[in-house]
Amino acid sequence: MTLRSLLTCVCLILASKANSQNFERVEPPFWWANMPVSELQIQIYGENVGTYRASLDTPGIKISKQVAVDSTNYLFLYLEIDPTVKPGIIPIEFKNSEDSFIYEYELRKRDPVEGRNQGFDASDLIYLMMPDRFANGSLENDNIDGLTETVDRSDPTKRQGGDVQGIQQHLDYLKDLGMTAIWVTPIFENNSPPDYGGYHGYAATDLYRVDRRLGSNEDYRDLVRDTHKRGMKVIMDMIHNHIGLDHWWMSDLPTQDWVHDVNKYGYTNFKGTVQGDPNASQYDRDKLVKGWFVPYMPDLNQRNELLADYLIQNSIWWIEYSGIDGIRMDTYLYPYPEYMARWAKEVIEAYPDFNIVGEAWTETVAHESYWQDDSANSDGYDSQLPSVTDFPLCFAIRNGLTEDFGWETGISRVYYAFSQDRLYHDPNHNVIFLDNHDMGRIFEQVGKDEDLFKIAYSILLTARGIPQVYYGTELMMGHENRGGDDEAWRQTMPGGWPGDERSVFTTEGRTEKENEVLAYMKAMNHWRMESEAIHQGKLLQFVTDEGTFVYFRILEDQAVMIAINTNEESATLESARFAEVLDSFSRVMLVPEGSNYSIESKLTINPKSALILDLHK
The missing domain is CATH 2.60.40.1180 (Golgi alpha-mannosidase II)
Incomplete structure (x- = not known):
């Protein structure tokens, strides 16, 4: 080799290192060989990467499409990967008129562990937790440099410090209680302004990263594995309707139509009934689907094909990476319905044993049933969604136990809810509940009447469907009169934090009444676990x-x-x-x-x- 050739080679190597490091983000960060889907979209973000074109020479892999967009700092690659391709490194060459370099993309081996992605059904009992409010397993991640919100236990609207490790430390408590699955509200990074209160997780600023105040991606994967070792399942909470205003996309949108224009459409009307309403105006449809949820949550445009592909692939990445058994999709009624049907269909086709429940907050069975797959909708819409959140039954129980009995009031409300089951393709797939993180706790709703509380719980465990229990219900937890409405029913669990005066995770730390109620619920839960007639x-x-x-x-x-x-x-x-x-x-x-x-x-x-x-x- 001549000296000139050697210098040229060295320069190319240096250029490769320098330019590959200019990629601020590559999403997904890696993929796997022999996946149930053959197409892979790689979103690359870096200075002027859109001026480059990519090529590769790996047998069994080809670039089927590459798309430069409005912002020159993005490039979208679509790879077709043959199932025979082995795990390893894919060298991808990027070239423009001035230089070229190699980026090494990793294809990993799929996790062979059994018991992954197993779905959930009516034999399960789901325990819903907000990780920030359940237990603090590590004080070291309470405050993280670069993440704006810090822990302030004196203010319930702020972060309290709960994390993934805290949940992990109390899995035996949940198993002993008779729970067979856990649903944790979103764990994605929410790098929100200090005055916003993004502890809830629904304003994501990075869809490929666990919020470091909750732990790491690896911590979440370990939680799933530890839950599986106990014969329990994990349901992941996702949001495709919106992101957080501080999501990294928002400082440099890939395309002008990546999010809907809030100046044109304003904010949503929160009327999920518009979908499926044959008489709905286009104005109302646009407000529901294109309006922002709140000022801090930009509304995503799933009719942008690149974004739709990105979101679907993000779901598949988390399913494969973590081993979760199901997804609860937030605000299911608010995106474009055809997109949600495509998303559900592609996820279930990739993982046939998987299950999905969509949050469909409506108050009537006719509007709720519209969203379950194979419903006989007059407009022909099929959501492909296996399970819906049964809000009509929730409201029937809550109202029915606090009203005087009448032909259509009192406990008759539950009768009428059941009488409309013909509208569902399969009501036994509905996720049923008495309360959740967005509504007043059931004990409060029945006037702190223990007898009515137990009737409500009896209905929950014996009705058709998949029951979900909100954390603290086993203690007959009520409300704390502090903070905003949401914070009133999002208390921390006593004993989940070092220095707490007592721990409700132990017999000694609970009051006599708490032990009594917990024992009642535990007995009911374990009975239900064995009852095929109920399942x-x-x-x-x-x-x-x-x-x-x-x-x-x-x-x-x-x-x-x-x-x-x-x-x-x-x-x-x-x-x-x-x-x-x-x-x-x-x-x-x-x-x-x-x-x-x-x-x-x-x-x-x-x-x-x-x-x-x-x-x-």
Whole structure:
């Protein structure tokens, strides 16, 4: 080799190192060989990278498309990867009229661990947590240089310091409680201004990074693995409707239409009923889909093909990277419905055992059922979404236990909610709940009445669907009168922080009433875990009568009878009324005690209580 050739080679190597380091971001940061999808979009961000064109010479991989956009600092590469390609490094050459360099992109080996991506169903009991509010496992990550919000436990609107490690440390508590799955509100980086309060996680500033105040990507993956080791599942919370105003895209948007124009469309009308409304105006549709959620949450335009591909691929990356079993998609009604259908379809096709629940906050069954897959919608829309959040049943329980009984009021509300199950493709796929992080806690909603609280919980565990329990419910947690509305029901768990006066994670740290309620819920949870009739049984109900309501869950040679009395006095029901079910069973046991029970000609139900009976042939 001549000296000139050697110098040229050295210069090319130096140029390669210098220019590859100009890539501020490459997303996804890596991929895997032998994935269930063949296409890979790589979003590259760096100074003037859009002026380069890429090429590669790796057998089994080809660049099918590369797209330069409005901002010259982006380049989008689309790779087609044959399933025979082995893990390793893909050298990609970038060249423009002035120079060239090599960027090495990594294809990793897929994780062979069994029990990943297994989905969730009606046999599960989901425990919902906000990581910032559940437990602080590491004080070292409370405040991070470069992330604006810091921990301030004197102010409930600020970060409290809970993290992924705190959840990990209490997995045995959750398993012992009878939970089979955990849903954690978003863990993505939310680098929000100090006065915003982005602890909730719904204003993402980086979709490929766990917020370092919650831990690292590796910490989250370890949480999933540790949860799986205990025979439990993990559901990840995602948001495709919006990002945070401080997302790194916002300082240099790839295209002018990457987010909707807030000056043109303003803010959303929050009327999810507009979708599926045959009489809705285009103005209202635009407000719902294109309006920003709040001033701090820019609304994403999923009709931009590059963005749609990016978001779908981001979901697949997290599923593959972490091993999660399901996704809860936030604000499902607000993006373009055709995009959400495409997203759900592609995710389920890639991971057939996976499950997705979409947050569809509407108050009527007709509007809720519109969003479940295979619903008979008159406009032909099929969401491809397996599961919806059953807000109508939630409201029916909450209102039905606090109203006087009437033809359409009181406990009749639950009867009418069940009576419309024909509108769902499969109501047993609905995620059912009494409360969550966006609404008042159930104990408060029933007037801090323990009897009504237990009736509500009995319905939750015996109704068709997949039950979700909000953290602290096992303590009959109420509200703290401080902070904003949201913070009132987003308390920290006592004992989750070093220095707390007591720990509700221990028997000694709980009050006598908390131990009593927790023991009741634990017994109910473990009973439900073993009841196939509850997991799979048909729901058969009898019309409400003077504040009482009876329904059954029936599965071949077993059934469960639920008899509810919302009155202040005992109620007596004629057993003959339920003969069509009761005559088929000879053994009866009281739930959750498991003791034998004898059904006489008249059935007595105690005041404000739910009688639950296990029936066997």
